[in-house]
Amino acid sequence: MKKNSKSNLSRRKLMKSIAAVGSISAMPGFVNYSQASSSAPIRIGFQVHRTGIGAAYGRWYDRTTQAAVKIINDSGGINGRPIEIISEDDGTDPKRGAEALEKFANQHNCDVAFGTLFSHVVIGSAPRAGELKLPYFVVSEGHHVASGMLNRYTLQPGITDVKSQVQAMAPFVKNNLGKKVTMVYPDFAFGHDHRDYFSAAFESQGGEIIAKVPIPPTESSFSKYFPKIPRDTEVLYHVMVGPAVLTFVKELGEFYGSKGPKLFGFIDSVEAVDLNTPGLEFLDGSYFWEGNPRYAQDNQTVHDQFYRTAVGVDKNGASVSDPKDVSTYAHMFGCWETLHIIKKGMEVSGYSDVKDRSKLIEAVESMKNMPLSQAHPQGAKIFNGKTHQTFGHQYISKMTNGKLVLAHTTSIEDTFYPDEVDYTKQSF
């Protein structure tokens, strides 16, 4: 009896609410609002590594994204509509990454998804983006986009890929540091890109890779790997990711002191790490690849100045509010640039809602030259619409008195390689 009356009551309530909703939407004022969809925000699903091994990157990707959105919204948004960021933590986990995309498409009604860094998360999520027909703008550096492994819905227009980066580094390493290289790299997709493409590029220069030392990205202690580095190594090429990078470089210093081989590192090994931490003195004089110079250089452009201030980064690459909170400056510009590319793509294609997603992708695919500007503070870029991958300048800095000083800037052409895929031939 009781149960029955309860369900009757709720059914009656339901009927009442339906009637109420109906009468409200029939009111004249309400019609205006529901027709005003053109001023509704553009919803961008931001897949962010808030937790897990990518958390330091996630924090700064988030700050950069928020800063870029503010700049874009303050200057009128996209086609007069503001951007709204819907963040989902993926825990730096491929499975959760795919779930986040699902939520963006089905629950939050996002127009596009954006922002993933770690390559295993991109590789785990991109097939779902293709199935959901959700444009997926990644900021990952992995070669998986341009290799043809992914799909038409996945693009990487705001950051260069590892293959192009290491190819541009190989001549510098051989001509300035040495011919016998040992590589230390994380044992997953991103590290494998380094292993495969640097060794190929370096050997084609006449150099020799004498040992390869893979390290699991979740490792917390590294000393046990160092004895595997052969004694006749002239250059130690190191790239490491994850929360333990500081331990990695500290233990490297402990192992070698000042007697070790010359060091060439990807900044990833010390990204978000304060270079003046005790124990890192041995890095002085060593070289680093940087996607974007962490320290404001003497020849700093007005665009870098603007971008740096907008995100809240000081001239040493740390947060203006906490000098110990060092940014992931070499990577996070990709979020800023990608958002500006999405804006441009939506404006060119006259994007209005999700049915225009394929038009948006075609508009981005037809982009080519992206000059140095406020939208591209890292430098000029050339986008390849066929491979969905952008190409740009790479920077090599030398650690000098605890600061990274720019030593060499590659040309964009140094980073080119033949196309491996033509995504534009795939149907939507």
Added chain:
Amino acid sequence: MELGPYLLFASLEGLVHAAVLSLIALGLSLVFGVMRIVNVAHGEFFMLGAIITWWVSSFVSGNPAIGFLLALLVVPIIVGMTAVLSDWLILRHLKYDPEATIIATIGILYIIQQFALMTFGPDAKPVEQPFNIRLDLYWFGFSAYKFFVIFSAIILLLAIWLVMSKTKFGLILRATQLDSETAQAFGIPISRVYNIVFGLGAAIAAVGAILIVPIQQAHYLMGGEPLLLAFIVVIIGGLGSLKGTVAAAILIGMSDGIISVFFSPNIAKILATLLVVVVLIIKPNGLFGTTKT
């Protein structure tokens, strides 16, 4: 690197590993031996110890040794009290039923892990070494602090052994471990003993964390691997046996160090797990475990 120095380096690394592992495993073994429950949250008490060490030492500026000493005083107490509280709030009410406590400690694991994530954030927290001395051993460098870790662990293990075998408190623990019902009949307050032992087990793991965190950094996900290794150690050594735990920790720690250096760390873990299987088949009560009838 030549074979000799290679082996020396691997053994030193292995000893550091064994030192910390024996402390973690000892905590786990103590809880199992006395209370007969499997504490799945043990690794999280270790993690909590590491993160609170960072937190405590971040208050102290100047010489990092001061923060380290302060952590040694405060952290085991905080972690121990957390464990005492979780025993008092949860495990006590489950009457220490073996199956129910496994589920409950899995719950405690997630609560502590998420608490650490929400309170201290997802980043790895570096703690400065109390003294930053690099010993140049000709073929390679080795941190003097790592020798200090080995030395401290030996002192601590000796102290625990003395307490267990020479004091009245140790006698009470051993009596409870041997036969809790008879112990109760002789007037030993079993529930209070359980409460203290659960706290003590966590506090010992926390000491291991304090020692390791200047080498490895504190991170909210760091509790998983030591838990697995501690289980392996405790199973090989014989549950509840202090001697066995230390012996197994040295065996696993050293072999992990040496195998990792010569082959790969993954092979080291595979072999350790394989060893568990072999021990379970040949000596089901562990190498030093006593057969109960």
